Amino acid sequence: MRKTALIVLVVALLVPATLLAQGTKAAPAAAKVEYTPLGTYPIVKSPITVDIMVAQPPCVEDYNTNRFSKYMEEMTGVKVNFIMVPEQAATEKLALVLASGDYPDAFLGFGISFDQETNYGTQEGLFLPLNKYYSTEWMPNLMKAFEEFPGGVGYMTNIDGNIYSLPRLEGCYHCSNQAKLFVYQPFLDKLGLKTPTTIDEFYTVLKAIKTQDPNGNGKADEIPLAGSIIGWSDHVERFLLNSFIYCDLDTDINAGAVSDVGFLMNNGKVDTAVNKAAFREGLAFINKLYREGLLYNGSFTQDSSQLTQLVESSAQPTVGFVAGGWRGQFSTIGGDRFNNYRAIAPLKGPKGEQNSVVFFQNPGIGRVVVSSKSPYADAIMRYFDFMYSLEGTLLQRNGFEGEAWAWADEGTVGLDGKPAIWKALTQWNDKDPQNDTWIQVYAGAPTPTMKNGLAVEDISRSDARYYLPDNNEKVLYDETAELYKPYERTDLEVPTLKFTADESEKYSTVQRELANYIRQSAVKFMVGSMDVNDDKVWNDYVAGLDKLQLPTVLKLMQTAYDRQYK
Numbered sequence: 001m002r003k004t005a006l007i008v009l010v011v012a013l014l015v016p017a018t019l020l021a022q023g024t025k026a027a028p029a030a031a032k033v034e035y036t037p038l039g040t041y042p043i044v045k046s047p048i049t050v051d052i053m054v055a056q057p058p059c060v061e062d063y064n065t066n067r068f069s070k071y072m073e074e075m076t077g078v079k080v081n082f083i084m085v086p087e088q089a090a091t092e093k094l095a096l097v098l099a100s101g102d103y104p105d106a107f108l109g110f111g112i113s114f115d116q117e118t119n120y121g122t123q124e125g126l127f128l129p130l131n132k133y134y135s136t137e138w139m140p141n142l143m144k145a146f147e148e149f150p151g152g153v154g155y156m157t158n159i160d161g162n163i164y165s166l167p168r169l170e171g172c173y174h175c176s177n178q179a180k181l182f183v184y185q186p187f188l189d190k191l192g193l194k195t196p197t198t199i200d201e202f203y204t205v206l207k208a209i210k211t212q213d214p215n216g217n218g219k220a221d222e223i224p225l226a227g228s229i230i231g232w233s234d235h236v237e238r239f240l241l242n243s244f245i246y247c248d249l250d251t252d253i254n255a256g257a258v259s260d261v262g263f264l265m266n267n268g269k270v271d272t273a274v275n276k277a278a279f280r281e282g283l284a285f286i287n288k289l290y291r292e293g294l295l296y297n298g299s300f301t302q303d304s305s306q307l308t309q310l311v312e313s314s315a316q317p318t319v320g321f322v323a324g325g326w327r328g329q330f331s332t333i334g335g336d337r338f339n340n341y342r343a344i345a346p347l348k349g350p351k352g353e354q355n356s357v358v359f360f361q362n363p364g365i366g367r368v369v370v371s372s373k374s375p376y377a378d379a380i381m382r383y384f385d386f387m388y389s390l391e392g393t394l395l396q397r398n399g400f401e402g403e404a405w406a407w408a409d410e411g412t413v414g415l416d417g418k419p420a421i422w423k424a425l426t427q428w429n430d431k432d433p434q435n436d437t438w439i440q441v442y443a444g445a446p447t448p449t450m451k452n453g454l455a456v457e458d459i460s461r462s463d464a465r466y467y468l469p470d471n472n473e474k475v476l477y478d479e480t481a482e483l484y485k486p487y488e489r490t491d492l493e494v495p496t497l498k499f500t501a502d503e504s505e506k507y508s509t510v511q512r513e514l515a516n517y518i519r520q521s522a523v524k525f526m527v528g529s530m531d532v533n534d535d536k537v538w539n540d541y542v543a544g545l546d547k548l549q550l551p552t553v554l555k556l557m558q559t560a561y562d563r564q565y566k
C-alpha cells in the first residue's frame, strides 16, 4: 500500500518537470558531434556528455566518480552523466521515466525483457533499433564475442526484425550440462564396486548400498539415492529419464511453462517426450526404485536445503547417489562429504539411450537500450563496444590490470587445460561496496573462453587436493567435459522461443495449465499414486494431455520455431 502511494506521489512530482525538460531536450544543437574514424580511440574529436540511467547495485558506490567510469571517459572522450537508480527499483523507474517522456540517452543494466522491447520498441518507438551497429565495422569486439554464442544475434532479434539492446554475453560451461548425478565414492570403494555405467549396474549398486552397510555402523540406515524437487538440478528424474528418452523435464511447479517441461525436437518438428512409451518406461523404472526403498521418499517434496540436511546431518554418511547441479547443492562446501562425491556419466538405458540434457547459454538481453530521440547513438555504441573485449570485460568486472588481474604467465594452464589467458590477483567480491569497478557485467562478455582461460594450479586427479573447494572450478570443468559433453544432444533440445504479444495473451494460461498437469502427473507416476504400469491409467493421462490442448501448444511452438530458426 505504501509503495502505491509513493508512486502516485512521484508521478505527480514528475509531470511539471517533464513538460519543461521536453522543451530544452528538443534543441538539435547538441547533435553536432565530430567523430574519429571507426575502430579508433578517442571516439570523438572534442569531448561530449551523454546521459545514461543505470541500475545501481549496492556494491558500486557512485558511477559518476567510479574509477572505471573515469577510465572509459579518458579513453573515449565520452563523459557519461550517470543517473543512478537503486537496482531493486529499476523496473518501476523505467516505466515511470518512459511514461514521462523525459528520459536519458540510454539505459544501462535494466535487464529489459523481450516483452518490454516489444512494448517500448516495436509498439511505442521509444527504443532505437540497433541493427546497423551489429557489424564488425561498428562493434568489432561485440561481434567477436558473439562467435562463442552461435545463433546469439538471432536470439537478440525481436519478432519485428529489430535488435533493441546490447547483451551480456556470459557463458557458464558447466551449467550447459547441469543435470548431474553424484556418488559417495567411499561407499563404492568399501563395497568393491565400480562406478555404474548402465541402468542395470546402477540398480545393482543401489541394492548393495541398501543391504551391505557401506558406512559400517551395523545399521541399515543407508539411503541409496536422493534428490529434491526444488533446487538447482536436484531432480533425480532429469538425470534418470535420459537413459530412456531425451527429456528436460523439471518437476518443480515453478519452473517455466515452455522450457524444462519435456518438449524436444524431432526431425525439425517440436514434439514432446511426455506421451511416449519410452518416457513411461523411465517413469516405471523410477517408480520401481521408489517402491523398493532405493529412492528417498522425500525426493519429490523437499527442497535443496532439506536435501543437504539429509546428506549432512547423520553421524555417519548415509546417502549414496545424489542429484544436483554441483556438489554444493547437497553438501557443505569443503566438508568431508562434499570432498568425496564424484559425478557419474549418464547411464546407458535398456535400449541404448544415454543423454545429457542441454541448457543453452543464451545472451542476456536488454542490458543497454538507446532512446530513439538521442543524438548520440553512434558514440554510445562505440563506447560500449570496448567492454566486449577481454580487457574491457576484466576491467569492468574484476578491476585494474596489475591489481585485480594480470595476463597469464607463460607455461600456466587454464581450466580447460589449454594455455591460460589471465590470472586473478584478488578474489572477486560483489558484496562489499567499492568504487574501482562496475563489478556487475552489464554490457560485456565473460565468455567461455575468458572463464576457461583463468589460470589454475595443475593438480593431478590422484592428488587429494583435487576435490577440495579451491579447485572447484577445475572439477566442474573436468566433470562436464569428460562425463557429460560426450552425451549432450543439442539437436534434441528446443531452442528458446519467442511469442508475439497476441500469442502470449491467448495461450500463456493454456501453456501453464498443461505444464502443471505434466509435472504433477509425472510425480504421481513416480511415487505410485497413479499406477504407471496400468494401461488404463496411462491412457487416461495421455488423453488428459490432449484435453489440455497439447496439440495446440505444439503447433504454437512450431510457429514460433519456424519464425525464428527456419
Ligand SMILES: [Ca+2]
Pocket (backbone or CB within 6 Å): 213, 214, 215, 216, 217, 218, 219, 220, 221, 222
Ligand atoms: Ca549402515
